[in-house]
Amino acid sequence: MNSVFADRWSPRAFSDEPVTDEQLAALFEAARWAPSWMNNQPWVFLYETDGPDRAGFEEIISEFNKPWSTNAPVIGLIVSRPGLEGFMARTAEFDTGAAMMSFTHQATMLGLYVHLMGGIELELAYDKTGLDPETANILCAFSLGHMGDPADLSEKLQGRENPSDRMPASAFAFKSLTPNPRPSND
Ligand SMILES: Cc1cc2nc3c(=O)[nH]c(=O)nc-3n(C[C@H](O)[C@H](O)[C@H](O)COP(=O)(O)O)c2cc1C
Numbered sequence: 011m012n013s014v015f016a017d018r019w020s021p022r023a024f025s026d027e028p029v030t031d032e033q034l035a036a037l038f039e040a041a042r043w044a045p046s047w048m049n050n051q052p053w054v055f056l057y058e059t060d061g062p063d064r065a066g067f068e069e070i071i072s073e074f075n076k077p078w079s080t081n082a083p084v085i086g087l088i089v090s091r092p093g094l095e096g097f098m099a100r101t102a103e104f105d106t107g108a109a110m111m112s113f114t115h116q117a118t119m120l121g122l123y124v125h126l127m128g129g130i131e132l133e134l135a136y137d138k139t140g141l142d143p144e145t146a147n148i149l150c151a152f153s154l155g156h157m158g159d160p161a162d163l164s165e166k167l168q169g170r171e172n173p174s175d176r177m178p179a180s181a182f183a184f185k186s187l188t189p190n191p192r193p194s195n196d
Pocket residue numbers: 018019020021075125126127128129130150172173174
């Protein structure tokens with residue numbers, strides 16, 4: 011396995027080093043090449059750095075997630091557009107997740123980190139973005155930046171500032187038509 015997969019994790023401490031326009035362009039370029047049903051590309055990324063919309067993005071993030079969003083140089087929302095995709099609406103979120111993952115792995119390759127945040131004030135997010143829930147699905151917020159110093163976090167959060175473990179692949183990958191392991195012939 012390429013190290014990019016295990017090197018990616020979701021830190022809570024971000025440094026104040028900015029993400030450059032060139033880096034951002036590379037991340038969106040990576041997202042651009044994600045697969046989607048019939049190449050519909052149903053993803054929309056909304057983001058801000060230190061510009062006029064920064065306060066609006068920060069307001070949308072739920073209280074719990076504030077520590078690792080207000081300190082990140084880039085904050086954003088990832089949106090899918092099921093309302094525009096006809097029968098492909100069924101996989102619009104799947105496709106959008108693929109684009110987000112491409113974005114995230116490109117970030118890892120550039121030494122940057124992404125922290126996804128499903129915890130947002132959803133109604134406020136629709137209100138502030140002007141998106142229509144009939145045609146757009148606001149999925150998640152994200153923080154993006156360089157890893158910061160865990161010492162800047164509260165003591166409780168410092169203890170959680172580590173990559174997390176995973177269940178083994180054998181728990182979710184089955185060489186079978188059904189997810190139930192085939193009875194062994196032994
Ligand atoms: C759809 C989605 C929503 C998430 N929402 C939150 C969130 O609201 N707050 C948070 O701190 N992390 C959130 N995360 C990050 C996960 O908790 C994290 O990816 C998971 O614990 C695995 O840790 P790792 O990314 O460090 O490997 C979210 C991740 C995903 C994919």
